[in-house]
Amino acid sequence: DQQVKQNSPSLSVQEGRISILNCDYTNSMFDYFLWYKKYPAEGPTFLISISSIKDKNEDGRFTVFLNKSAKHLSLHIVPSQPGDSAVYFCAAGSTGGGNKLTFGTGTQLKVEL
Amino acid sequence: GAGVSQSPRYKVAKRGQDVALRCDPISGHVSLFWYQQALGQGPEFLTYFQNEAQLDKSGLPSDRFFAERPEGSVSTLKIQRTQQEDSAVYLCASSFHSGGLNTGELFFGEGSRLTVL
Numbered sequence: 001d002q003q004v005k006q007n008s009p010s011l012s013v014q015e016g017r018i019s020i021l022n023c024d025y026t027n028s029m030f031d032y033f034l035w036y037k038k039y040p041a042e043g044p045t046f047l048i049s050i051s052s053i054k055d056k057n058e059d060g061r062f063t064v065f066l067n068k069s070a071k072h073l074s075l076h077i078v079p080s081q082p083g084d085s086a087v088y089f090c091a092a093g094s095t096g097g098g099n100k101l102t103f104g105t106g107t108q109l110k111v112e113l
Numbered sequence: 114g115a116g117v118s119q120s121p122r123y124k125v126a127k128r129g130q131d132v133a134l135r136c137d138p139i140s141g142h143v144s145l146f147w148y149q150q151a152l153g154q155g156p157e158f159l160t161y162f163q164n165e166a167q168l169d170k171s172g173l174p175s176d177r178f179f180a181e182r183p184e185g186s187v188s189t190l191k192i193q194r195t196q197q198e199d200s201a202v203y204l205c206a207s208s209f210h211s212g213g214l215n216t217g218e219l220f221f222g223e224g225s226r227l228t229v230l
Contacts (some may be wrong), residue, residue: 043117099144099168101164106154
């Protein structure tokens with residue numbers, strides 16, 4: 001039972017354009033969400049997070065949007081840069097449910113010149 | 114060190130062998146997590162420590178898996194009688210905080226890639 005789903009295994013975007021990565025979840029107990037970025041042979045690194053009391057959080061070129069009614073979140077990267085090419089994981093957690101995160105399967109983003 | 118350190122980076126084991134994977138978290142970090150990442154999948158939770166206390170081991174797939182953090186710093190994940198399905202990258206992560214959104218901001222190590230033949 002995949003509680004966090006990233007339905008697009010890969011995404012290709014031109015440099016300078018917007019990258020939109022999507023994530024859906026099924027567990028209504030999740031109340032915080034995070035995006036992690038992973039380069040090959042490295043561990044995931046934290047990118048941006050959002051609490052369920054917000055619908056948007058912005059940090060530089062990165063914005064995360066949360067639609068609680070649709071159980072959907074998205075990560076927008078604008079403008080996209082070649083260094084953004086990596087695997088992006090969506091993750092969710094529940095404040096009352098312990099400290100573990102549930103991760104999606106990841107989306108491989110390729111930013112082309 | 115500056116980050117989470119894991120060793121060995123790569124381990125090849127014959128089926129039935131025992132393995133031990135080590136994690137050295139960032140100094141002062143209260144929380145320590147182990148995750149298992151199979152090929153093409155996202156990390157899956159195995160177990161969580163707050164200091165030396167193992168507060169959640171619900172993700173350990175079988176009683177062949179055992180983790181400890183005796184002094185609240187370095188942690189070891191031990192897998193007994195390894196099976197081919199244990200082949201995966203084992204990620205360790207630590208966090209200064211002990212709950213909620215802040216806990217989610219985990220610092221991951223590079224992982225230990227285990228291959229069981």
